Every structure is written in structure tokens, then in C-alpha cells.
Amino acid sequence: MGFFIETMLGGLMTGMLYSLVALGFVLIFKASGVFNFAQGAMVLVAALAMARFSEWSNAALGGDSLFLANVIGIIGAGIVMFAVAWTVERFVLRKLVNQEGATLLMVTLGIAYVLEGLGQTFFGSEIYSINVGMPKDPVIMFEGLIEGGVMINKEDFIAALLAAVLVGGLTVFFQKTSVGRALRAVADDHQAAQSVGIPLNKTWVIVWCVAGLVALVAGIIWGSKMGVQFSLVTVALRALPVVILGGLTSVPGAIVGGLIIGVGEKLSEVYLGPYVGGGIEIWFAYVMALIVLLFRPQGLFGEKIINRV
């Protein structure tokens, strides 16, 4: 029993981290109708900037205050993400008002390569570490309830908590505020949004900034977990089935999707793995996403696709 819960909790926490990356996809899709292939590259750039800026400022400060160095790192990375958002709007999206979704998708593929290239040119391509003081040691919890207790990785726990707060905040922001509504309006119809006085340019910068912020949080958490390196880009690939499962247009969907896939992966690996020779974790998420697509093309929580004929 204890082992089962332990596996499940582990899955939930990994799932939360998937959600975090998936959220970046959902945000941009909801607010501009663009499926942003560059999300993974944005996570990489954010993490690289954070790691390098804090490293440099740590050296400049003489290694006295890791906290201060991290704060400078986060601010620096934030500025970089803002610059990315502004540049993307100014030089890419502005030229593409009223274009097809497929065109915009291809453009984000291009943006991904540019970001990956520039990020490594400026910040270097070695493996860097992010140390924001996350506790690395596991703790035993619920000893009174279950025999032997449940071992939890503290780092995962804090990361999951952070992700949950961010996700909750963004949900409220999108559903309840006028800026959130403006973002959704722009996603739906450019022309109509302009007619009620919503400026497209400003809206796009806001969206990409928010997505950049989410990428930064994801980058810091994943980076501190497995080091900042090029392979961070592939984290985005793992978030793809999460987005498909939860629905491209749903913030809660990204969370629930992430949790389902996190738990599913871990449980299937532990309990089904031995029968098929292991390695399930790698493909399980995609199979789940495919099955969901068969029955609900819009994902579990996506907006129902309405077509009046």
C-alpha cells in the first residue's frame, strides 16, 4: 500500500511539472490561436539565462550571497523573456495578422530554431546548474497512517506546489479579468477584437510575456532538477501528449492532463513494466493521448468544436 501511494505521489508531482510546460502551450494557443512549437526553446533560453546570469553575478559578488545572485539571475532571465516576446511580436507576428493557423505554426518552428541557436551562442552550450536552494533530500511522511510511511522527494513537492500556485493564478487571470478576456477575444477573431478597441500588438506582447514567465518557472524547476542543457528542449515534447489529453484550449485541462499522464506513466512502469520488459514510461503518454483523441478530438476539457452548417 505504502509503495503504491509513493509511486502515485511521485507520478502526481512529475505530472505537475509536465503541466507547467503544457501550460505554456495552452496560454499561447488560447490567446493567439497559435500552436507554439517554440515553447521548449523558450524553456531552454529562460533556464540558460537564469543559470548564467546568477553564475556571473555570483562571481561578481565574490560568492557571498547565493540568494542575491539568484534574484539577479531571475530578473535577468525575466528581461530576456520580455525581449523575446517583444521581438517576436515586432518582427514576426505583426506581419502575419489574419493569417492561417498553419502559417503561424510554421513560424513558431522557425522561432524555436532561432532561439535555440541564439541562446547557446550567448549563454554557452555546456551543462550548467541552477541552485535556488531546493532541498534535495527525501522525507518520510504519513508514518502514523501507513506502515513505514511514504517517502517523498522534497524538491518535487515544492516544485509541484509552485506549479499549482502559478496555474491557479493564471486560471483566474484568464477567466475573470478584462485583460484575460481581451486575450481570448484576440484568439477568436482579430478583426472583431480590433473593432472593440483591443490593440493586437500589445495583446500579443502580453501573451508571449506570460508564456515566457511560465517558461522561466518551468526552466528553473527542471533546470535545478536535471541541470541546464540542450535536452531541456525535449521536456516540451513530453508535454505535448499532456496538451492533447487535456485539450489545447483549457488551462485546467493542462493540469489534469499533466497529473493523469504523470501518474499513468509511473504506475504503468511499475506495475505493467515487468510483463513487457519495461520502458513503458517513454511511450505510455502518447498512447494515452491517442486513445483520448479517438473519443474526444477536442481533448478532455477543450472547448467543444461547434460547427453550424
Place this chain on the structure above:
Amino acid sequence: MTNASNAAPAAAQGGRKFGDVILDLQNISLRFGGVKALTDISFNIREHEVRAIIGPNGAGKSSMLNVINGVYHPQEGKIMFRGQERKKMEPHMAAKQGIARTFQNIALFKGMSVLDNIMTGRNLRMKCNLFQQALWIGAARNEEIAHREKVEEIVDFLEIQHIRKTAVGALPYGLQKRVDLGRALAMEPEILLLDEPMAGMNVEEKQDMCRFILDISDQFGTTIVLIEHDMGVVMDISDRVVVLDYGKKIGDGTPDEVRNNQDVINAYLGSGH
């Protein structure tokens, strides 16, 4: 061109009073490459009136509306807004100046509810900044509630209470047209541009729409510019009518004047009439 464009409006036709000229279009010409959409068109719009722009298909009515709305920029001519020459601008700037519009082929936010759609019309009037909103603190929240009340008034006015929470994409055409109007009204515009508000409607829906247009004019004093090719409807509800044909102005005046204008009869109704 038998009627002068500045023909004094049949003052206070329905008990309404017209104000000064709010928008004055002078010698507007618009080309798309070699195609002349509008040629040397001048007319004005007075405060509080219902001004119709009519003409057969392809006469340039929608182009004219898009010029007023800032979507198209005419190559020649001047647009005077409240006596000042208007600079080249984007559609969202027109919205800021108090010009709202509806669309011929409804352009609503299909995934959003009726209420949310109309709320977008309040966007410009919301003053709280991004950070207050991001934190969803008191001021932002109160503001949201205040605007929500205004939106409920519009929902009542347009008699769409029963579909408030429905996703717009799922509504029948006539109701979508009404929501489109509601969103424009929510902006509390000075000038309301209606692009074929009656297109594709049945008789009953048309009557409803006429009633709403007249009520908006009476109750809010909004200046209304209306494009329509349903001649009968236009004659009933407008104060002054501009007639376009092949991008040129062929008539301007009260409905009666226009009805008796030989150019209009030939071009628009066909010489047989």
C-alpha cells in the same frame, strides 16, 4: 446629383433633434490597385441622426464603412471628426474615439459566452492596470462588477436574457446578430456603424432589429450609420440617406427626396420603376 449633400435634415423627424456635423467626409477616393472602390464621395453625418448608406451590391457601401472605421485608408480626401482632420489610424483607434461597429458576416468570439462577448465591449472603459488585474485585487474586482451591471442592462435592452451564458457559436443567426449589436452598444459609442444589420433575417427578425435601432437612437441618442440594401427598411427608419452606385454618390437627402430622385430610381431600382 440633384440634392445638395448638406440639405438640412427634415428637422426632428421623429421628435428627435439633430446636432452638429460630427463626421464630415470630403472628396473620399479609395482604390485597390487599379480598382476604384470609391470615387470622390462627400457627405456628412450629424449627431443623433440615423444615416443610411444604400446601394446595389458592389456599390462601395462596405468600403465606405471601413473608411469611417479606419480599416481602409483612402488615397484622397479628408475625414473631419468633430471639426478636426482625422489622421491615418488603426481600427482600434477608431474604437477609442467612440466609433463602434457590427459586421455583415458576424464576427463574434465564438468560443465565449454571450456575456463575455458583450463584456469585451467594455474593455476600453476598464481602467485597472495589468498588475491589479493579475492579482485580482479589490479595485479590479469592483470595476468588473460595475461593468457587468452595465452589460446586464444591455442584455435586458436587447431581450437576450435567456441566452446570457450560452456560447455564441451555438446560437442561431438572428440572435448572433443581436449579440454583435450588444457588443458594439456596450462600448457606449458616439457613432454606431451597422453593416447590413438586417441581412439574411426573416420578416419578424427584421422588425425586431428595426425596433432596436430606433430605440437605441431615441434612448441613448447614439448617432447611427447604417448600411443596407433592403430599401424598404431603410426608408422607414433613417433620417437621411446616401445612395452609392459603382463607387459614386448618386443621391443624398431625406428618404422622400431620395425616393423621388431619378438617378436613384434608374440605378438602384432599375429603369423599369
